[in-house]
Amino acid sequence: MTTKLRAAIVGSTGYGGVELIRLLLAHPNVEITSVISSSSAGAPIADGYPHLNQILTDRLDAVDVELIRGKADVVFLATPHGVSTELSPKLLDAGLKVIDISGDFRLQSGDVYETWYKHKPADPEYLKRAVYGLCEVFGEEVRGKDFISNPGCYPTATLLGLAPLAASGWIDPKSIIADAKSGVSGAGRGLSLLVHYSEINENFLAYKVNKHQHTPEIEQALSRLAGEEVVMTFTTHLVPMTRGILSTIYVNLKSPRSEDDIRELYRQYYEGRKFVRLREKGKYPATKEVWGSNYCDIGLSLDSRTGRLTIVSVIDNVVKGAAGQAVQNLNLMMGWDEATGLAFTPVYP
Ligand SMILES: NC(=O)C1=CN([C@@H]2O[C@H](COP(=O)(O)OP(=O)(O)OC[C@H]3O[C@@H](n4cnc5c(N)ncnc54)[C@H](OP(=O)(O)O)[C@@H]3O)[C@@H](O)[C@H]2O)C=CC1
Ligand SMILES: CC(=O)N[C@@H](CCC(=O)OP(=O)(O)O)C(=O)O
Incomplete structure (x- = not known):
C-alpha cells in the first residue's frame, strides 16, 4: 500500500x-x-x-x-x-x-x-x-513545483472563457468587457451587510465597479497569453444564490473570423482537458449545470451584425474557483492525473 x-x-x-x-x-x-x-x-x-x-x-x-x-x-x-x-x-x-x-x-x-x-x-x-495555477492554461508549469498560487474565482471563469482567443492573437486587446456575477458564498462565511439575507434576497447589484481586485489578475494573464498589454473593463455583480459564477464576456476580433473557426480554436485549445466543456452552437451554460463540480462550461456566439463575440463562462466559485482547482493543482504538482478525486458529476437539480 x-x-x-x-x-x-x-x-x-x-x-x-x-x-x-x-x-x-x-x-x-x-x-x-x-x-x-x-x-x-x-x-x-x-x-x-x-x-x-x-x-x-x-x-x-x-x-x-x-x-x-x-x-x-x-x-x-x-x-x-x-x-x-x-x-x-x-x-x-x-x-x-x-x-x-x-x-x-x-x-x-x-x-x-x-x-x-x-x-x-x-x-x-x-x-x-509562486506559480500561477490556472490549470488548463499554465498547468505545465505546476508540475513538480512546491508553491502554487491558485487563481481567483472570477479570473478562473473569465480567463478560461478568453484564453484560446488571447493565445491565438485574434483578440483586439483594448476591446474586452467582462460582466461577471457571483453567488454570495464568494464573499466567505463572515457576516456583512452585503450578504445579509434581507439585503441580497430578491436583489441584484453591481459592486467594486472599476475597483475589483481581480481586474489586474485577469489583465496580467491575458497580457502574458497575447504577448501585448491587455486592459479591460471588468464589472462584478452579486446574485441571490449560494454558489456559482457566470461571466459574460464581449470582445472584438482583430480581423473577421467565422464562428466555426472560433469554435475549432476552442476545441483544439481545450482538447483532452476534462474540466472545460464547450457547448454546441446556440447553447449557453447556466451555473446550476456545474454546481458542486470542477467543470467550467463555455458557450459562445458571434454577432454577424456587430462583429462582436459574446462568450458565456460558468463555474462553481468554491470548486473550480477555489478548492477544486487547488486539488487539481495538487494533482498536477504531484504528477497524478489532474482529475484524481475530482471526477464527480455536478449536483442537479
Ligand atoms: N469563497 C470563494 O468562493 C473563494 C474564496 N477565495 C479566497 O479564499 C480565501 C478564503 O476565502 P473564504 O473561505 O471564502 O473566506 P472565509 O471568510 O469563509 O474563511 C476564511 C478563514 O480564514 C481564517 N482566518 C482568518 N484570519 C486568519 C489568520 N490571521 N490566520 C489564519 N487563518 C485565518 C478564518 O478562520 P479562523 O478564525 O478559524 O482561523 C476563516 O474561517 C480568501 O482569500 C478568498 O478571497 C478564492 C476563490 C473563491
Ligand atoms: C461575492 C464576493 O464578494 N466575491 C469576492 C470574491 C473574493 C474572492 O474569492 O477572492 P479571491 O478570489 O481574490 O481570493 C469579491 O468580489 O471580492
Missing part, C-alpha cells in the same frame, strides 16, 4: 477551507492530518460545521509552523488576503509544499498588489517562486 500525502488546511473553518475538506476526504491519495484555525483551536471542526459530524472528528489545530511541519507534507491556505504573505514563506522554509487560494501571490508586481488589495505585498523572492 502506498503512503498517502498528508494535508493540512489553514482557514479550514471558512467556505474555501471546508470545501477543501469535502474534496480531500474523497481523494484517494491524500489524508487530511490537520485542520487549522487561528481563533478556535481545540474545538472539534464539526462544532462549526455539523454536516461533518462522524465524518471528520478532528479538533482544530492552532496556526503553528512547527506543528504543521510535523503533521503534513502539503498545506492549503484558505485565508483572508494578507495572511499568506507572511505565512507561506515560513511554511516553504520549513520544507512544506504550499497551495495558496488567497490573492497574495497571484500578482507578479508587489506595487500592483498594494494598489488593488490595500495590503503590504509579499517578499519579491517568494512572489517570483
Whole structure:
C-alpha cells in the first residue's frame, strides 16, 4: 500500500477551507492530518460545521509552523488576503509544499498588489517562486513545483472563457468587457451587510465597479497569453444564490473570423482537458449545470451584425474557483492525473 500525502488546511473553518475538506476526504491519495484555525483551536471542526459530524472528528489545530511541519507534507491556505504573505514563506522554509487560494501571490508586481488589495505585498523572492495555477492554461508549469498560487474565482471563469482567443492573437486587446456575477458564498462565511439575507434576497447589484481586485489578475494573464498589454473593463455583480459564477464576456476580433473557426480554436485549445466543456452552437451554460463540480462550461456566439463575440463562462466559485482547482493543482504538482478525486458529476437539480 502506498503512503498517502498528508494535508493540512489553514482557514479550514471558512467556505474555501471546508470545501477543501469535502474534496480531500474523497481523494484517494491524500489524508487530511490537520485542520487549522487561528481563533478556535481545540474545538472539534464539526462544532462549526455539523454536516461533518462522524465524518471528520478532528479538533482544530492552532496556526503553528512547527506543528504543521510535523503533521503534513502539503498545506492549503484558505485565508483572508494578507495572511499568506507572511505565512507561506515560513511554511516553504520549513520544507512544506504550499497551495495558496488567497490573492497574495497571484500578482507578479508587489506595487500592483498594494494598489488593488490595500495590503503590504509579499517578499519579491517568494512572489517570483509562486506559480500561477490556472490549470488548463499554465498547468505545465505546476508540475513538480512546491508553491502554487491558485487563481481567483472570477479570473478562473473569465480567463478560461478568453484564453484560446488571447493565445491565438485574434483578440483586439483594448476591446474586452467582462460582466461577471457571483453567488454570495464568494464573499466567505463572515457576516456583512452585503450578504445579509434581507439585503441580497430578491436583489441584484453591481459592486467594486472599476475597483475589483481581480481586474489586474485577469489583465496580467491575458497580457502574458497575447504577448501585448491587455486592459479591460471588468464589472462584478452579486446574485441571490449560494454558489456559482457566470461571466459574460464581449470582445472584438482583430480581423473577421467565422464562428466555426472560433469554435475549432476552442476545441483544439481545450482538447483532452476534462474540466472545460464547450457547448454546441446556440447553447449557453447556466451555473446550476456545474454546481458542486470542477467543470467550467463555455458557450459562445458571434454577432454577424456587430462583429462582436459574446462568450458565456460558468463555474462553481468554491470548486473550480477555489478548492477544486487547488486539488487539481495538487494533482498536477504531484504528477497524478489532474482529475484524481475530482471526477464527480455536478449536483442537479
Ligand atoms: N469563497 C470563494 O468562493 C473563494 C474564496 N477565495 C479566497 O479564499 C480565501 C478564503 O476565502 P473564504 O473561505 O471564502 O473566506 P472565509 O471568510 O469563509 O474563511 C476564511 C478563514 O480564514 C481564517 N482566518 C482568518 N484570519 C486568519 C489568520 N490571521 N490566520 C489564519 N487563518 C485565518 C478564518 O478562520 P479562523 O478564525 O478559524 O482561523 C476563516 O474561517 C480568501 O482569500 C478568498 O478571497 C478564492 C476563490 C473563491
Ligand atoms: C461575492 C464576493 O464578494 N466575491 C469576492 C470574491 C473574493 C474572492 O474569492 O477572492 P479571491 O478570489 O481574490 O481570493 C469579491 O468580489 O471580492
